[in-house]
Amino acid sequence: MTDKGILIIGGGTWGCSVALELARRGFGKVKVLDASPFPSPIAAGNDLNKIAEESNEPRDDDVNDDYFWNKINQMAMHAWKHDSLFKPFYHPTGFIMAACGDDAYEHCLKYAKGEHAKLSPLQTAEEFRSTMPKGVLTGSFPGWRGFWKDGGAGWVFARGALKAMHAEAVELGVEFVCGPSQGKVESLLCSAANDAVLGARTADGQKHLADRTILAAGANSDLLLDFRKQLRPTAWTLAHLPLSAAEAEVYQKLPVLYGVDRGFFIEPDQEKHEIKLVDEHPGYLHMVPIDGRLRSVPFAREQIPKEAEARMRRFLRETMPQFEDREFSFARICWDADTVDRKFLIDVHPELANLVVAVGGSGNGFMTSPAIGVLVADTLQGKMDARLKRMLRWRPESAEDRDWWDTQDRFGAEGRLMDFQNVQDWTEIGATGY
Numbered sequence: 001m002t003d004k005g006i007l008i009i010g011g012g013t014w015g016c017s018v019a020l021e022l023a024r025r026g027f028g029k030v031k032v033l034d035a036s037p038f039p040s041p042i043a044a045g046n047d048l049n050k051i052a053e054e055s056n057e058p059r060d061d062d063v064n065d066d067y068f069w070n071k072i073n074q075m076a077m078h079a080w081k082h083d084s085l086f087k088p089f090y091h092p093t094g095f096i097m098a099a100c101g102d103d104a105y106e107h108c109l110k111y112a113k114g115e116h117a118k119l120s121p122l123q124t125a126e127e128f129r130s131t132m133p134k135g136v137l138t139g140s141f142p143g144w145r146g147f148w149k150d151g152g153a154g155w156v157f158a159r160g161a162l163k164a165m166h167a168e169a170v171e172l173g174v175e176f177v178c179g180p181s182q183g184k185v186e187s188l189l190c191s192a193a194n195d196a197v198l199g200a201r202t203a204d205g206q207k208h209l210a211d212r213t214i215l216a217a218g219a220n221s222d223l224l225l226d227f228r229k230q231l232r233p234t235a236w237t238l239a240h241l242p243l244s245a246a247e248a249e250v251y252q253k254l255p256v257l258y259g260v261d262r263g264f265f266i267e268p269d270q271e272k273h274e275i276k277l278v279d280e281h282p283g284y285l286h287m288v289p290i291d292g293r294l295r296s297v298p299f300a301r302e303q304i305p306k307e308a309e310a311r312m313r314r315f316l317r318e319t320m321p322q323f324e325d326r327e328f329s330f331a332r333i334c335w336d337a338d339t340v341d342r343k344f345l346i347d348v349h350p351e352l353a354n355l356v357v358a359v360g361g362s363g364n365g366f367m368t369s370p371a372i373g374v375l376v377a378d379t380l381q382g383k384m385d386a387r388l389k390r391m392l393r394w395r396p397e398s399a400e401d402r403d404w405w406d407t408q409d410r411f412g413a414e415g416r417l418m419d420f421q422n423v424q425d426w427t428e429i430g431a432t433g434y
């Protein structure tokens with residue numbers, strides 16, 4: 001190594017986790033580039049809250065999938081429960097997984113079968129209502145069936161954790177260069193032989209040289225490197241439902257209600273008393289022709305399609321009809337990058353020396369974020385758990401015949417991926433000053 005240090009592209013969820021862990025391990029010169037002032041309004045992790053769930057203990061005889069999730073969740077949960085930085089943000093209020101359609105309910109049954117913690121079955125509206133204080137769930141829950149995990153799961157205050165990771169990283173000496181000119185990476189800097197990455201070039205024309213470069217720009221990473229179809233930028237839709245301070249008093253310490261084919265909500269935040277709603281569906285792509293082939297290209301928008309709003313209102317009608325007609329205070333589309341098998345992609349690039357990729361959150365990358373920094377730092381130091389390393393590896397062979405329209409075990413809406421190119425009507429919800 002020379003003294004050019006380590007460059008992290010992307011100061012969102014994973015970039016901050018990596019910066020923090022490298023600083024904690026004593027890496028001296030770490031610089032993070034981000035295209036927006038911190039916290040980036042397009043970062044998936046710059047959000048009120050995210051679902052978090054404790055997993056089973058990983059075992060050597062677990063099948064690969066179980067080993068992967070159990071191991072990474074265990075690493076992350078250790079931090080949410082014991083690391084003084086993360087601990088204040090974890091709220092284990094419980095978790096309800098339920099569904100209306102038969103295929104989605106099958107998914108719930110599979111979840112219940114694999115879960116070691118005690119679950120209570122929920123089959124009637126009365127049983128659903130009994131999971132929260134009286135007057136919260138007043139809906140008739142037509143066709144809903146599911147399971148309630150009363151503890152060992154809940155939610156994390158996402159923006160709080162993101163800011164805390166950033167603050168400690170800065171305190172430990174990490175440099176953040178953020179903004180649409182000085183922080184936005186336009187391209188990787190490659191060696192003349194195109195066999196090594198030397199750093200990155202930002203929109204202001206500056207070259208940022210580094211000994212090692214870590215690409216962690218979320219869904220936008222796909223625009224900076226040829227991932228050979230391993231990443232599919234996919235978007236979901238979220239909105240905020242404002243409550244009065246008095247109402248918020250009642251809607252406290254609620255389990256997360258997650259309808260696999262309907263949507264989910266998480267209790268109101270402390271500051272603005274807003275409930276976050278997400279409607280569930282397999283996702284939106286934004287297919288654009290680039291170099292003769294169609295690719296999903298992320299864009300930012302602080303509105304959602306009206307069809308997504310209608311789905312959220314149906315979800316409210318079925319669960320909390322008292323809010324069905326209440327105006328939303330904020331909405332946006334939110335991008336993540338899906339790998340083919342929805343396992344993360346964290347590896348040294350096999351052909352470009354000095355490049356590490358840390359991408360592919362696949363809808364699960366926030367609760368696991370404390371583990372991401374550890375995995376990337378282990379990758380740099382060549383000491384990652386061998387079994388995890390195989391599963392997190394650069395694996396273009398898995399994407400050769402990739403079907404961009406694969407629902408990847410997700411349900412809701414019409415049961416298929418949608419394309420923003422076909423969306424005509426968007427909401428006009430007033431922004432609340434993110």
Ligand SMILES: Cc1cc2nc3c(=O)[nH]c(=O)nc-3n(C[C@H](O)[C@H](O)[C@H](O)COP(=O)(O)OP(=O)(O)OC[C@H]3O[C@@H](n4cnc5c(N)ncnc54)[C@H](O)[C@@H]3O)c2cc1C
Pocket residue numbers: 009010011012013014015033034035036040041042043044045046049050051052183184185186216217218219220221235236237238278334335336358359360361362363364365366367368
């Ligand atoms: C609607 C929604 C709900 C979700 N819910 C959950 C949940 O409940 N639980 C859970 O665990 N996970 C959840 N996830 C997934 C989780 O949020 C993501 O997997 C995770 O945040 C991904 O982190 P990231 O760092 O890869 O991307 P991000 O957090 O999006 O960060 C990417 C960063 O890169 C920056 N960037 C982009 N382009 C450039 C560039 N050219 N140059 C420099 N910087 C750039 C951006 O500004 C941003 O700061 C959800 C995701 C979505 C979309």
